[in-house]
Amino acid sequence: MINTTSRSAPEVAPTPRNERALDRKGVVQIALLAVLLILPVAAYVMGEFYYVNLASRITIIAMAAVGLNLAIGYGGMVSFGHAAYFGLGGYVAGIGAYHAFDATPFMTWPISLPGSDNLLVLWLAAALLCALLALVIGAISLRTTGVYFIMITLAFAQMIYYFANSWPTYGGEDGLPIYLRNSLPFVDSSDPLNYFLICFVGLLLAMALTSRLMKSRFGAALTMARLNDVRLATSGINPYPVRLVAFVISAAITGLAGALYADLNGFVSPTVLSWHFSGELMVIVILGGVGRLYGPLAGAILFVMMETFLGGITQYWQLFLGLVLLGVVLFAKHGVMGFLAGRERNE
Amino acid sequence: MSDAVLSLTHLHKHFGALQATNDVSLALEPGEIHALIGPNGAGKSTLIGQIAGHIRPDQGSIELGGETVTNLSVAQRARLGLGRSFQVSSLAEPLSVMRNVMMSVQALQGHSFRFFKPVARDEALLAPALEALEHMQLGHRAWTPVSELSHGERRQVEVACALALKPRALLLDEPMAGLGPEGSARLTELLEALKRDVPILLIEHDMEAVFRLADRISVLVSGSIIAQGDSHAIRHDPLVREAYLGDCDA
Numbered sequence: 001m002i003n004t005t006s007r008s009a010p011e012v013a014p015t016p017r018n019e020r021a022l023d024r025k026g027v028v029q030i031a032l033l034a035v036l037l038i039l040p041v042a043a044y045v046m047g048e049f050y051y052v053n054l055a056s057r058i059t060i061i062a063m064a065a066v067g068l069n070l071a072i073g074y075g076g077m078v079s080f081g082h083a084a085y086f087g088l089g090g091y092v093a094g095i096g097a098y099h100a101f102d103a104t105p106f107m108t109w110p111i112s113l114p115g116s117d118n119l120l121v122l123w124l125a126a127a128l129l130c131a132l133l134a135l136v137i138g139a140i141s142l143r144t145t146g147v148y149f150i151m152i153t154l155a156f157a158q159m160i161y162y163f164a165n166s167w168p169t170y171g172g173e174d175g176l177p178i179y180l181r182n183s184l185p186f187v188d189s190s191d192p193l194n195y196f197l198i199c200f201v202g203l204l205l206a207m208a209l210t211s212r213l214m215k216s217r218f219g220a221a222l223t224m225a226r227l228n229d230v231r232l233a234t235s236g237i238n239p240y241p242v243r244l245v246a247f248v249i250s251a252a253i254t255g256l257a258g259a260l261y262a263d264l265n266g267f268v269s270p271t272v273l274s275w276h277f278s279g280e281l282m283v284i285v286i287l288g289g290v291g292r293l294y295g296p297l298a299g300a301i302l303f304v305m306m307e308t309f310l311g312g313i314t315q316y317w318q319l320f321l322g323l324v325l326l327g328v329v330l331f332a333k334h335g336v337m338g339f340l341a342g343r344e345r346n347e
Numbered sequence: 348m349s350d351a352v353l354s355l356t357h358l359h360k361h362f363g364a365l366q367a368t369n370d371v372s373l374a375l376e377p378g379e380i381h382a383l384i385g386p387n388g389a390g391k392s393t394l395i396g397q398i399a400g401h402i403r404p405d406q407g408s409i410e411l412g413g414e415t416v417t418n419l420s421v422a423q424r425a426r427l428g429l430g431r432s433f434q435v436s437s438l439a440e441p442l443s444v445m446r447n448v449m450m451s452v453q454a455l456q457g458h459s460f461r462f463f464k465p466v467a468r469d470e471a472l473l474a475p476a477l478e479a480l481e482h483m484q485l486g487h488r489a490w491t492p493v494s495e496l497s498h499g500e501r502r503q504v505e506v507a508c509a510l511a512l513k514p515r516a517l518l519l520d521e522p523m524a525g526l527g528p529e530g531s532a533r534l535t536e537l538l539e540a541l542k543r544d545v546p547i548l549l550i551e552h553d554m555e556a557v558f559r560l561a562d563r564i565s566v567l568v569s570g571s572i573i574a575q576g577d578s579h580a581i582r583h584d585p586l587v588r589e590a591y592l593g594d595c596d597a
Contacts, residue, residue, distance in 0.1 A: 212462070212465075213462055213463075215465040216463055216465060217459055217460075217461045217464070217466055217469075219466075220466050224439055224442075227439035227440075228437060230421075231447070232422075233421040233422045234399070234425055234431060234433075234508070235422075235450040236422050236423075236426040236455065237453070237459050238420060238422040242459065245460065
């Protein structure tokens with residue numbers, strides 16, 4: 001550590017470390033992306049479609065966690081209800097497909113709205129509806145802080161969970177099958193590798209958006225809202241709308257991931273709306289490193305791998321997950337990314 | 348009275364049976380340092396809270412530059428030109444000095460919902476922030492994390508954050524608290540130079556600094572202003588001597 005107190009500081013902004021030549025962090029980040037990209041391609045070539053779908057699952061869960069990380073890690077808003085957005089996104093895909101398959105309208109009043117099996121339409125609808133839901137939930141929840149915020153986001157998510165559970169039209173607790181994967185123009189989305197690549201691009205876009213956002217004026221205000229909201233207000237910026245917009249963007253990203261997930265599984269059920277899933281997303285964010293751009297990806301890889309491979313050996317795999325989480329929280333506060341890539345500078 | 352930058356008119360605030368602010372009227376004129384002194388429990392913090400916008404008064408009004416701000420939020424008042432510093436420095440410690448000051452510049456320009464342009468090289472933010480820092484003679488510390496600064500330097504950063512708002516009035520809450528004699532003398536000097544541009548409402552315990560700096564002094568006791576005048580008048584006011592200075596002088 002250089003003693004900065006004695007030397008005079010430069011007059012211009014020092015170049016951020018990550019823009020210099022490739023360092024340890026850069027190597028780790030590229031390695032993570034490369035592994036995630038190369039393994040499913042290799043599995044596809046070998047005809048092992050199961051592993052391609054496993055990679056898609058990791059990618060989608062990572063994308064959902066990228067959304068949650070924007071709220072928890074960058075915004076300091078510990079949402080325990082992001083399953084609501086993941087599930088709503090999933091149901092948008094499921095319900096759209098259901099009506100397209102039946103050729104029945106989704107609604108007839110006040111406007112006639114048919115179902116759709118076009119992924120672009122469904123994604124747009126999922127993102128918009130999740131943003132709208134988060135606007136309502138966030139507008140109320142963000143009036144509280146701390147434990148109350150955690151509990152109120154959980155309460156809203158559980159309301160939606162029980163609603164989906166008891167609404168028979170779309171399968172209730174049995175869930176809703178998607179018989180044919182929703183489609184894209186020009187690309188065969190039913191091909192497992194194509195679908196993985198779609199998910200991969202989605203993850204990259206979500207991460208690029210987060211990165212760009214956090215370097216902007218909006219990101220500067222959000223960072224200040226997390227670190228010291230009294231300072232932000234005293235500087236003349238009201239923290240509430242800054243947090244609310246971040247919360248809405250966070251939910252839209254998680255909701256998009258939910259839509260991708262429903263189409264991956266060909267099935268959506270209230271399980272993805274339950275608080276267990278909110279908890280899993282939080283575990284992934286914490287495992288990977290809170291407020292780290294690549295944290296959700298590292299966390300999702302670790303989580304899904306443990307679930308798949310340890311879960312194949314013993315049904316008590318979550319005992320080991322618990323031990324790993326304990327280790328991370330006690331000994332590597334900055335998560336897997338902090339452990340592999342070193343501590344992040346704060347700006 | 349009418350050209351006052353900041354004026355409080357008949358403010359009242361009570362918490363239960365406690366009358367924390369009792370009919371306080373006070374005006375901050377251009378070019379002056381107006382000190383507010385009072386013993387512990389006099390209601391200084393409550394009054395500052397009402398001026399800054401953290402606490403709503405029960406009655407009375409607050410005007411800033413001719414506009415009534417009584418019901419505006421902390422952030423709105425800041426944008427209208429009320430800069431303040433805190434009794435205990437309130438900055439984002441892990442961030443650099445520059446990042447803290449840039450926040451005020453950003454608020455003033457009103458573009459916090461810009462999502463894509465990176466701030467790290469945004470001259471529109473950097474230049475005014477650096478100017479405010481240089482005003483407080485802290486330009487050389489611009490890229491140091493706040494956590495590495497001395498107590499006195501943090502005070503200066505807070506004032507720089509306030510200055511970056513191009514304020515009409517400064518509200519400084521015990522800026523000398525915890526500073527050594529050297530830091531205190533340095534800040535006194537900076538504030539004296541500052542008052543020509545921005546009038547300052549100074550809440551201070553350091554009597555020596557108050558008597559040296561203040562053009563006018565108001566004395567708050569039990570929620571009411573019991574005396575107002577220049578340092579000579581306050582020093583010799585019998586009420587003040589009894590209520591405030593008496594306990595150390597007599």
